[in-house]
Amino acid sequence: MQKKEEPVVVLDNVMFHYEDGVPVLRNISLFLYEKSFHFLTGVSGAGKTSLMRLLYMGVKPSSGKLKIFGRDVSGISMEELWEFRRRIGVVFQDFNLLSHLTVLDNVALPLKVAGESIKRREHQAKEILDWVGLGNCFNLYPDSLSGGQKQRVAIARAVITRPDILLADEPTGNVDENIANKLMSLFYGMHKMGTCVIVATHYRQFVDTFHYNELTIDNGCIIVGSGRHPEKGST
Numbered sequence: 001m002q003k004k005e006e007p008v009v010v011l012d013n014v015m016f017h018y019e020d021g022v023p024v025l026r027n028i029s030l031f032l033y034e035k036s037f038h039f040l041t042g043v044s045g046a047g048k049t050s051l052m053r054l055l056y057m058g059v060k061p062s063s064g065k066l067k068i069f070g071r072d073v074s075g076i077s078m079e080e081l082w083e084f085r086r087r088i089g090v091v092f093q094d095f096n097l098l099s100h101l102t103v104l105d106n107v108a109l110p111l112k113v114a115g116e117s118i119k120r121r122e123h124q125a126k127e128i129l130d131w132v133g134l135g136n137c138f139n140l141y142p143d144s145l146s147g148g149q150k151q152r153v154a155i156a157r158a159v160i161t162r163p164d165i166l167l168a169d170e171p172t173g174n175v176d177e178n179i180a181n182k183l184m185s186l187f188y189g190m191h192k193m194g195t196c197v198i199v200a201t202h203y204r205q206f207v208d209t210f211h212y213n214e215l216t217i218d219n220g221c222i223i224v225g226s227g228r229h230p231e232k233g234s235t
């Protein structure tokens with residue numbers, strides 16, 4: 001019998017606002033399963049990045065319940081928080097690269113945190129950097145890279161640990177079409193290997209081409225679009 005896929009993310013009636021009290025997300029209830037793929041869409045300012053921040057536990061729901069990996073995150077300790085974050089790969093919209101580390105060290109950092117040997121982490125970081133076309137940038141620092149190169153470093157760093165959840169916020173915003181397609185195939189491969197992938201994008205072409213679940217944030221609410229319903233997983 002096929003193993004039943006587990007929800008890695010559950011939002012139960014979640015509302016979220018920043019300090020100004022203006023509601024950004026309202027009454028969101030959602031199940032996201034392992035090995036599923038979702039596009040997150042919505043106009044600029046709709047709340048895509050805010051939802052990603054919630055899923056990364058960078059901010060807390062203002063009300064409602066958020067469960068990650070089966071645990072209600074409202075009561076978790078700092079230790080658990082870091083443990084959970086190690087299982088989540090994130091590509092931030094503004095990249096969040098560490099400017100004092102080389103490209104290679106930025107990408108290898110999650111493996112260092114996970115306790116991998118220098119040899120292994122450098123080998124893996126080089127491999128993924130080669131793959132995203134940055135094989136000649138190992139020893140450069142982020143400040144000397146173009147926007148698209150920084151984006152690829154951020155993506156390499158996010159996928160290097162093969163996380164259980166991958167949150168990619170506008171991951172193809174700064175690259176040309178060829179690279180964008182290559183990155184999409186990387187995300188696709190991750191999803192096939194079991195990762196729950198969530199890609200926030202304005203790039204309609206991907207959403208229309210790949211026919212995955214589309215979750216659209218509209219007026220603070222989620223509208224489930226094409227593909228299969230997230231409660232039943234997606235292909």
Ligand SMILES: Nc1ncnc2c1ncn2[C@@H]1O[C@H](COP(=O)(O)OP(=O)(O)OP(=O)(O)O)[C@@H](O)[C@H]1O
Nearest residue numbers: 018019020024042043044045046047048049050051
């Ligand atoms: N740190 C913050 N403090 C207060 N308000 C914020 C903060 N970050 C975002 N907002 C507000 O929350 C709303 C949602 O913003 P968010 O960045 O989540 O949108 P988005 O869908 O990611 O937009 P984009 O497509 O432009 O990236 C916007 O009205 C924005 O002004």
Ligand SMILES: [Mg+2]
Nearest residue numbers: 048049093169
């Ligand atoms: Mg955003």
